[in-house]
Amino acid sequence: MNRNDTTARIAHVFSGTLMHSTPRAAVEILHNCVLGVDDKGKIAFIENHRDVVSLSEKWGFETSDIKQLGQYEFLMPGMVDTHIHASQYSYTGTALDLPLLEWLNTYTFPVEAKYKDLDFANNVYTKVVRRTLKNGTTTACYFATIHTDASLVLGELADRFGQRALVGKVCMDCNSAVPQYKESPSECKEETDRFIKELLKKEYTNVKPVVTPRFAPSCSSSLLSELGEIAKNNKLHVQSHISENKEEVELVKTLFPGCRSYTDVYLKHNLLTERTVMAHGCHLTDEELELFRETGSAISHCPNSNISICSGMLNVRNVLNHKVKLGLGTDVAGGYSPSMLDAMRRTLDTSKALTIQDPQHKTLSFEEVFRLATLGGSEALSLDDQIGNFVVGKDFDALRVNICVPDGPIDLFPGEAPKVILEKFLNLGDDRNITEVYVAGRQVVPFPDK
Template sequence: MDTVQHVFKGTFVHSTKRGDMEVLENHILATDMKGKILFLEDAQSQARLAQKWGFDDSKIEELGKNEFFMPGMVDTHIHAPQYSFIGTGMERPLLEWLQYTTFPTENIYSDVEVAKTLYNSVVRRTLKNGTTTACYFGTIHTDASIVLADIASQYGQRAFIGKVCMDTNDVYPKYVESTEESIKETTRFIEALKKKKYDRVKPIVTPRFAVSCSEKLLSDLGQLAEENQLHIQSHISESLAEIDEVLRLFPDYKNYTEVYGRNKLLTHKTVMAHGCYLSNEELLVFKEKGAALSHCPNSNISLCSGHLDVRNVLKHKVKLGLGTDIAGGYSISLLDSIRKAIETSKIIFMEKQKKQVEGNEIDTFQKMKIETNAINSNAKNEIVEKEASYKVLSINEAFWLATLGGSEALSIDHIVGNFQVNKEFDALRINLEALNSPFEVFSDISKEEMVQRFLFLGDDRNITAVYVAGRRVMPLPSNA
């Protein structure tokens, strides 16, 4: 009986720890029949490995010189039903956007046929763009959320599916449920997914956010998650108006984080989206609880919500991943999240630099030095550390956030996130010279430059194959 499913030879790129991008040229990787990585070694060991694992040269699939494998990307925050209006309605701030765009649209998912059509599209599209793991918000509709789970499993995507819970909605009363109904239907949803026994699709307890949930609902959901040992997802400190509303609704709590923490909703299996305005005190609570944040830079900018200071989050050793947050964000690709995360970090750097200049905290010579060298990354980082005590997020760190960091945020880094032996092979095959590539390669470049070129300029056209647990899930068969 064969023990080897795939054997690939070429360049493999992954993170082994935060900010450390490892580029392995001329290596050979194999997966077993369950999709786990058997080995990743220098190709000089090919003969020995072939003898040990019982494969011959005909089994090896060799990558081209401008190709490489990277881990599948992990979207730690995405609203599946909002895909239908992605790229529209973002002229409003968060709470108005929910009232006039989001809630009316999500309400139509009471129709399961509507859900089937849209969810089929969103799962295919995310996979095509390299999202091998997605942490989905559904709607308040249980049956539609089960459909989303069915479709994710059918296409082979690794996913956490949340039936949204909300028993308060003053701005759009048509889209709400009672506290009792929310708990009852969430329980039904959890039991339905348990019975299906999906390999890689799991339920996740999903209070929308504190503004739309009563204290009793939050408490009951925390208890439900604890009893079933489930993951939890929600939003926190996305905008200033939202924070004000939370503090008005929950006057007995000292901050937004405590609203979730006292109701058992902050655990090592929790991921909270945004966190733009979390205080250092709140970040310490996140670290203590083992809870994670999902950084959604496109949405934060598009809805004028705020900026997350990633450097400060990492300094507090809080788990962190990236999210597209469609349709608050207008791109379904985590490549966009990588780019926007770096840009946001640069914006924060410039804001800090401006404050220092205005506050006369650095002299004119130092100011000129910063401005003159801002385009040089090495000089810039040196200056930032020395003069502004702030280091711009690097491309290596952003790559980590989209892969291993995301898996850590979802507490599945023992399963996926990089090409460590015994982890499942969630991977993207990248070709810089793919048909209709959005950019050109004019000469031989280093493998490190290849990776940077793709991360900054590439798109789904460069992703020629997507694997989840060793199974090729994209491109789809022609009859799918």
């Protein structure tokens, strides 16, 4: 698996156990491996440790520079949060007592209106980027707010701390209970154009804009059409929400009577593309899932939020059976945890609850959920040619995991195999076990002192 181009300088070399997913294997464990990362942040080689001397001669690194992983350490791909509201982080862990539409008007819109204050925005956005990176989120698909300048601050912070991010300036022109928290269609188009232009002008390597209609109930048909055109003309990602709870689905029927379904609303406005990710999808029909498959659009499964505000339970197995791309999302702050480990655990809980309701339902395995949080997330964001697993030529987005950190949350016992260690980390681990985080070859955690 060596790369033909050996002119690049090697920046990192790791030796030990690698755990990742492939399209064929939900978990593949590579023992006694040597992995090299070049100075462009790409994986240069993955070989057996017995070849380390010849590798060092070929690639020009010193064997003394190798980072040796311990017996209870491993590398895994960075986790991909396909749906998170950075602007809601300030009230994470609270305000989970109302259903979706009341929740938005009572808590979300009043808080998001505060982001016209750039000091407030900088404070919250700094904390959410640092917190998610510490918890192993190397890629985040962020909702910001309607405020262009504050949304640009989020992009700047993601770049500064080294997180790979899609950042969306929220677009909404109707149905807000907070009068100051919406824009006219013309304002929204102008500010979205400005946001995209300004963010692209920064030329951040790993931070890009994403077209972000909040969801169909808060957008007029004309605005949705404008956003569809903007996404097409700029070849950008699209993110929004769909079929989160039943009341919302019924509201969409009344607001868009000419559309056959919630999915049809986005389809008719050219917002379902192979770069689209839609959060939730709890109440999508099989016919709607077929439209997702045909367009190449993806679903972000947000189980913590779905349960916390009693929206519904997505049948992930059914989505996968329809061959629809699917990743996991924390959906802060509807979801009370910014950790993708929590998203994996809640995904398993939801799948088991569906099996309790219907014994014929095939419960997801922890291996499948591991894939959804890594390779699946990269597929959902159409970034799987760059990230998601350990393949020569891909960017090195990775976590160094240590099961035996001092005073950590996991106890080990003699004879436990690597897959058992992985399962324990997914079920019991936390940010203490994630000792190093890399994005495109750059070590971003621990954070530099400055």
